[in-house]
Structure formats: structure tokens, C-alpha cells
Amino acid sequence: MGSMMWFIGFVALLLPLVTPSQAAAPPKRILALYWYDRAFPGDVAFDRSFQAVLQSAPAGSIEAYTEYVNSNRFPGEHQSEVLHDYLRKKYAGRPIDVVVAVSDVSLEFLLKYRDDLFPHTPIVFVAVKRPATNEPASGPGLTGIVQGGGYKETLDLALRLHPGTKQVFIISGTLDHDKEYETLCREELQGFKSGVSITYLTDFPVDRLIFKMKSLPERSLVLYIWQQSQNEEGNVLESPDVLASIAPSTTAPIYGVASWQIGRGIVGGYLRTFEADATRAGEIALRIANGARARDIPVESAKRIPIFDWGELERWGISEDLLPADSVVLNRRPTVWGSFKWYIIGGIALMLFQMALISGLIWHRARRRRAEGELTAALEVARESEARFRLVANTAPVMIWMSGPDKLCSYVNQPWLDFTGRPLVSELGSGWAEGVHADDLQLCLNTYDQFFQRRKSFKMQYRLRRHDGEYRWVLDTGVPRFSSDGSFAGYIGSCIDMTERKQAEEALSTVSRRLIDAQEQERTRIARELHDDINQRIAMLGIELDVLQQSLPNQGPELQSRIDELRQQTAEIGTDVQGISHRLHSSKLEYLGLVAACKSFCREVAEWHKVDVNFVAENIAPNLSQDISLCLFRVLQESLNNAIKHSGAQHFEAQLRGTSNEIQLTVRDHGIGFDAAAVMVNRGLGFISMRERVSAVNGTILIASKPKGGTEITVRVPVVARAASKTTVGAA
Amino acid sequence: VIKMKKMGCPRVLLADDLPEIRERITELLRGHFDIVATAQNGQQAVEEAATFDPDVVVLDISMPILSGIQVASRLRDLGCKARIVFVTVHEDPDYIEAAFSVGATGYVFKSRLATDLVPAVRGALQGDRFVSARERTTLRGDVPRGQLKSHLSFKRA
Numbered sequence: 001m002g003s004m005m006w007f008i009g010f011v012a013l014l015l016p017l018v019t020p021s022q023a024a025a026p027p028k029r030i031l032a033l034y035w036y037d038r039a040f041p042g043d044v045a046f047d048r049s050f051q052a053v054l055q056s057a058p059a060g061s062i063e064a065y066t067e068y069v070n071s072n073r074f075p076g077e078h079q080s081e082v083l084h085d086y087l088r089k090k091y092a093g094r095p096i097d098v099v100v101a102v103s104d105v106s107l108e109f110l111l112k113y114r115d116d117l118f119p120h121t122p123i124v125f126v127a128v129k130r131p132a133t134n135e136p137a138s139g140p141g142l143t144g145i146v147q148g149g150g151y152k153e154t155l156d157l158a159l160r161l162h163p164g165t166k167q168v169f170i171i172s173g174t175l176d177h178d179k180e181y182e183t184l185c186r187e188e189l190q191g192f193k194s195g196v197s198i199t200y201l202t203d204f205p206v207d208r209l210i211f212k213m214k215s216l217p218e219r220s221l222v223l224y225i226w227q228q229s230q231n232e233e234g235n236v237l238e239s240p241d242v243l244a245s246i247a248p249s250t251t252a253p254i255y256g257v258a259s260w261q262i263g264r265g266i267v268g269g270y271l272r273t274f275e276a277d278a279t280r281a282g283e284i285a286l287r288i289a290n291g292a293r294a295r296d297i298p299v300e301s302a303k304r305i306p307i308f309d310w311g312e313l314e315r316w317g318i319s320e321d322l323l324p325a326d327s328v329v330l331n332r333r334p335t336v337w338g339s340f341k342w343y344i345i346g347g348i349a350l351m352l353f354q355m356a357l358i359s360g361l362i363w364h365r366a367r368r369r370r371a372e373g374e375l376t377a378a379l380e381v382a383r384e385s386e387a388r389f390r391l392v393a394n395t396a397p398v399m400i401w402m403s404g405p406d407k408l409c410s411y412v413n414q415p416w417l418d419f420t421g422r423p424l425v426s427e428l429g430s431g432w433a434e435g436v437h438a439d440d441l442q443l444c445l446n447t448y449d450q451f452f453q454r455r456k457s458f459k460m461q462y463r464l465r466r467h468d469g470e471y472r473w474v475l476d477t478g479v480p481r482f483s484s485d486g487s488f489a490g491y492i493g494s495c496i497d498m499t500e501r502k503q504a505e506e507a508l509s510t511v512s513r514r515l516i517d518a519q520e521q522e523r524t525r526i527a528r529e530l531h532d533d534i535n536q537r538i539a540m541l542g543i544e545l546d547v548l549q550q551s552l553p554n555q556g557p558e559l560q561s562r563i564d565e566l567r568q569q570t571a572e573i574g575t576d577v578q579g580i581s582h583r584l585h586s587s588k589l590e591y592l593g594l595v596a597a598c599k600s601f602c603r604e605v606a607e608w609h610k611v612d613v614n615f616v617a618e619n620i621a622p623n624l625s626q627d628i629s630l631c632l633f634r635v636l637q638e639s640l641n642n643a644i645k646h647s648g649a650q651h652f653e654a655q656l657r658g659t660s661n662e663i664q665l666t667v668r669d670h671g672i673g674f675d676a677a678a679v680m681v682n683r684g685l686g687f688i689s690m691r692e693r694v695s696a697v698n699g700t701i702l703i704a705s706k707p708k709g710g711t712e713i714t715v716r717v718p719v720v721a722r723a724a725s726k727t728t729v730g731a732a
Numbered sequence: 733v734i735k736m737k738k739m740g741c742p743r744v745l746l747a748d749d750l751p752e753i754r755e756r757i758t759e760l761l762r763g764h765f766d767i768v769a770t771a772q773n774g775q776q777a778v779e780e781a782a783t784f785d786p787d788v789v790v791l792d793i794s795m796p797i798l799s800g801i802q803v804a805s806r807l808r809d810l811g812c813k814a815r816i817v818f819v820t821v822h823e824d825p826d827y828i829e830a831a832f833s834v835g836a837t838g839y840v841f842k843s844r845l846a847t848d849l850v851p852a853v854r855g856a857l858q859g860d861r862f863v864s865a866r867e868r869t870t871l872r873g874d875v876p877r878g879q880l881k882s883h884l885s886f887k888r889a
Contacts, residue, residue, distance in 0.1 A: 532749070536842075539843060540756065543753075543846055550846060570843070588827070600824075
């Protein structure tokens, strides 16, 4: 840096008018001079690394220039002159601070024309040979990198890798046939003692080299240094091409000295590289550009590193384990794994994914099949259940129907269809109602609706048209259905044809009436017989006795008394028979009418049971028909007897009230009462009798009673309108 | 011919369905009254009464077609002025009451026929009510004989 400062100070003194901006360090010019041209791979590789180093310098501080000797294309002294002239003119106004000679040829050219071209410019060389220079110490300086050498190092390595090697062949040669490389090599291998014989194959033509390679003895190896050839047409075969030509036919492994040989047939060796040489040369050039003196920078050997070709290692069966620790193996043929790692990973991943997918699908299918199986089984069970239900339903001796929560009929069994003689579709929905008798339909629908809302069981009777057109009475029992989850599902019901039962009931009713009639007639007959015949005869007998007594006035008192006693007994018998007659069939009803008979009965029963019976009759026609009179009288008897017997009350009321078109009989007590509904259902004989009697005269009977609330029996009997007189009778 | 012979005698129509009773009553009344006609049922009694216009009609209560009560009621409705004396086996007060309610003047139990009929008919002709006295209480609740008698005696007076 001190020289730099001095230089700057010197320039400042010489150029006092220089502007301050120009005073800032001007760029240093570095010129690289290559041997061949931009088409040469070695030059390209070198320049890439070299430029990279220059570019690492601060921006604007370095200007890089590149030139090519190009002697391979333009050989000869004349061409050198032309180039010299060109360069001199070209760089006349642009002094170069450092010139870098890449290759021995470039260095030779520079040294030859140095004084004319770049007399004050230090030279950095990269050359096989150390230049023999006698440059004075005051000169611009010459330093660089010597590429040659390294043969012994590589040979040692090769012999280590191939123990038992007997012979080593060293290939070298130049177009000038100067044995330059052989000389270098011999110098280095001077005194090489390893028990192998060394043979130099120098300046061999390519075809001879190939032949030689094919016939190498066993336990030999080759060291390829450099070999250019010129064919018959004069075209130059460069060293890499020569190597590439001979390598395929060699019977011994070839080792080399430079990295560019890798991939062209050498196993490897301690190789110099363009990259390392260029980097180092760049660094030296920068140092000099920045002010270092070239003479202060010692010439150094090219850096060599053990580099091998993977393919050749394989070819010669050399284990990588034997290579030096810091070896670099190039041109690894990618393994299947290496080449297709991501494909393989991708493929395996895809396969795994597919397997997972397939497994999932299989599992899903299995599960679906199981579910299907279960469903099938469930359906089978349901089908069986359904079939069983239908079998039972269709063989049941009753008509069965079902409805949904929408009230609409959803099913009827075969007996129903057999009964109505209609197809199933006609019965479903609301179709069934078409068969119901018009007089019963409204009540039927009302009942159904009413119970459907409350979801309660119901029973109803209606007439349903049979297939032959006849309406039959059916008893329909409906029960709400609930699903397993408790939700309302509609109704199921059954119907039985109860026409016969209905007829039987009617017949029974008729029989009851007939029985009552017959009984009544029989009682009447006996009572009348007793009264009209027996009683009259007894009366007659009494009269005869009277007459007898009167016709025998002069007889003794004993006979008189005896006759009187007979007459008395006769009267008593007569009275008793009359009583029996009266109880069998009240002659009062017949002779005195309903009101008198009822009043009399109330009085008698009150006296007999020692209770209070208040009988009131209003507006009762005296000329009622015997049927109605008898009916009302018997109902009064029955109900009053029942009341006295069961109610526990002491006071009873009986009323007969007539209106223009009916007579109403009411019997009331304030006793313990009873369950009227139970009596209706149980149909006590007394009730049946009363009901039948009332029914026979088209009347109605109503029993109103509740426990502890007393009882009231009301009978209404229609009568043909007749003039009636108001009669009110009290009885005690 | 008999009718003409007995002119001036009270004229009696007798209605009873039993021939023996008719015969006995005829015997009992024959010496005292002119029996203008006899009837075997209620319907016939009404017709005979309309025909003969008797002073007294002796009626049984229990008769076919029309009962004595009905006959009495019908006769009254027809404007018949004849006195009516019932002769019956019914000793029940209801009958007695019913009989008097349809305009009867006398009510004779058949058991008391021999002693009570002639006085009853005689009383009827005079407008006096007559009711046979009961031998004893047979039907429960019947008014004791003595009381009824005094009651009736009072009524008769």
C-alpha cells in the first residue's frame, strides 16, 4: 500500500490539473493471454474461474481484457508478428497493469515481445515449465504457477492402487517432438525406486499408440502426460483427443496429470485443475494490480488434488476405499437409485397411496358387504315378519285394517277384501268409507277422527256393504300403533260381522218382551181367575151362608153361631184370595186406572216398609191404553221397590206428568246412589225388564245416579194426544 | 107383564157377569123392588139402563167389556139419573173412593150381600150413601172397620 500511496502522490505532482474525481483510483487493467481460442474447453474453463476472481474485486477497480495467441490456427513466425503488431496498436493508449500468460506458448510470446508490447508490465504465468529468465531486479517482475510435475506423486498413487505393477508406460509428445514432457518427467522421476520399469512412449502416432495400448503386458499401467498428433492431412489431433482415442483399447489403467483428462480415459491421479490454477493466477494478478511487486511473489507449483473417474475405477476394479482420504470421484454414473430416486420415491409413494386406497376400498367394500348382509338379514327378518303378519292377518277370522299417521288406510287383509269384494286399491286411502252405510258414515268418521286425535282405542258399530250388496253390521275395534321409538304410527283395527249377534240381540229383546208379555198375561189370567171366579164363588158361598142363617131363625144359638163362624171364615178366604189376586195383577189398574193404581201402590209400599212416598200425578188422561198403563205401573213398582230396598233413604218421590204427547214417570230418592253405568252394563234383570217394557211402548228410560248423590229414574212414553184433566193426588 | 104388575115399585137394573150372583141378588131384591132388567156385562148394562131408565142400578165392578166403574161413569155422562149401588168383592177403600167418585150412592160388599143390599138400595132411593162395614182388616193400611163405619155413618147422615 505504501508504494500505492507513493504512486498516487507522484501522479498528483505530475498532473496538478487532474480533477478530484479522476484522482480516485483509476481501474487496473489486467490482460489474460490464452494459447488457443474461445472454442478451447481448457481456456473456457480457466477463464471462467479467472474472471470470477477478478470480479470479486471492488466494482470499477479492475478492467479485464482477454486475448488469444491462437497459434494452433495461425501458426508460424509471421502470425506472431501480426499478433504482436495488433496488440501493440490495440493497447497503445491503454497501459496494462498485469498481464497473465496462460500456457507456455502465451508466456513465450509475451517474453519474446515484452519489451515492445508491455515493457513495464509484470507477468503472471501459468505454464508447464518454469521459464528461464534473467530479468533484472528492477524489471516489472515475473511470477506465476508451474503446472508441470506431479508425475512422481501420481505414479506413487497408481502403484499403491495397483500393487504388483511391473511396468509403467509414460505417454507424452508434442508437435515439435521436443520431448519436453518426457524430459520433465525424467527429471522428476530421477531416482524413482519402486521396482517397476518405466517406458516412455513419446511422440507415438495415434494408431501406434492404440496398437500399443491393446498389447500392454500384464501388471502394467500408463501415465498419460501429453500427446499431440498430426495426421497425414496436417490436421492437429489435440492431446485430449489422442487420449480419448487410445483409452478405449487400453489393457492397463491410464493415470493422468490434469483434470481435463478425466472423462477421456484416465483413472485419475494427483491432477492439476484449470479452476485451481485460474483462481490462483487471478489472486496473484489482483495482488499485483493492487500494488504488490511481482518479484515479491514466489513462483509456485500448481495445486494438485487426487481426482478419479468413477467409471474407470469400476472398469479396473479399484475400490474407493483405497483412494486418498481427500479424493474427488467424478463422473459417477448415477445409480438407478440416484437417477431415479424421485421417480422411485414417487412411484413407491404412489404405490403406497394406491395400496392404501385399495385397502380402503376393500375395507369399505367389506364393510358395505357386511352392512348389506346385515341389511339383507334385517330385510329378511322384516320380510318374514311381514309375511308372518300377513299370513296371520289373512287367515284371521276377522277383517283387519291399518292406517298411517295421516288417518288414511294403508292396509286391509284378505278377509276384508273377501267381505267387500273390492280390490285392495279401492279400499286404501279413504276408499273404505265408500262401503259404509250412508246413515252410519258420519258417526263412523266422527268417532274415528275424535279418537285419532287423542290416540285412544275405540269401538264402533256401523253397517258395511258386503260383496253381495247387503249391509252387514260390523263391530270395529281400533287401537293406536306406536313405532319402536315411541312415535305414533297410525291405527290397526279389526272388524267382525256382528249382524247375527245384532239379530240375536233383537231376537232376545223380542223374546224378553214376549216373556214379559206372557208373564203379564199369565199373571193377569190367574189374578182374574182368582178374582172373577174363585172370589165370586167364595162371595157366593158367603151369600148362601147368610141366606141360610136368615132362613133358620128359630134354630138354637149354637147353630147360628156355627153358621156365623163359617160365613166369617168364608169372607176371610175371599179377602185373602183377593189380596193374592191384587198382588199378581192389580185389578185397580184395570178398573180404576193408572193414577189410582200407582197411588194405591205407593201407599201400600209406604205402609209396608214404613217409609215416606210422595206420589204426584199431573195431567194424566184416564183412558190410557192398557199397555202404557201397565208399563208405567210396572216400572214404578220395580224402581220404587229397588229404591226402598237399596237406597237407604226414607223419603221417595214418584211423579206422573202428562204433556200433550207424552207421559213422564219419575222416581227419585236421595239415598246412597249407585254406579248407573255399572248397572247399565251389568244389566240387572230388573233393569232389563224395565228397559224392555219401556222399549215396547217406544219410550225411553234414563237412570241418573251417582254414589251418595241419590238416584233418579225417568221414563218417557209417547202417547197420542188426547184431552186430559189435571189430577193431583197426594198419598201418605 | 111383570114390569106392568109392579108399577109403583122402585125399578132396579141388575148387572153382574156371574149368573149365580144375579140369581141370588134377584131373590134378595124380588120382594122389595121391581127388577126391570139384568145385564151380564158393562156394555149391556149401559144399553139396558138407557132402555129401561131404572131408579137404581145395582152394578158389579168386575165385569167384562166395561167395568162397573166405567159403566157408572158412562151413565153419568149420558145424563142417567138412576142411583147406583155397587155390589162387589172389592173391599179396598180405593175402590170405594173410586166408586163414589163416579157418582155411586151405595157400596155393598158381596160378603155382606144378604144383610146390606136391600138397605143399601132403599137408602139409595132416598139419596143416602151406604157402605158395607168390613169384617176385619185384611189388606194392610186399610182403615179399621169401626172407624170407617162411623165415618160412613157420618157421611150417610
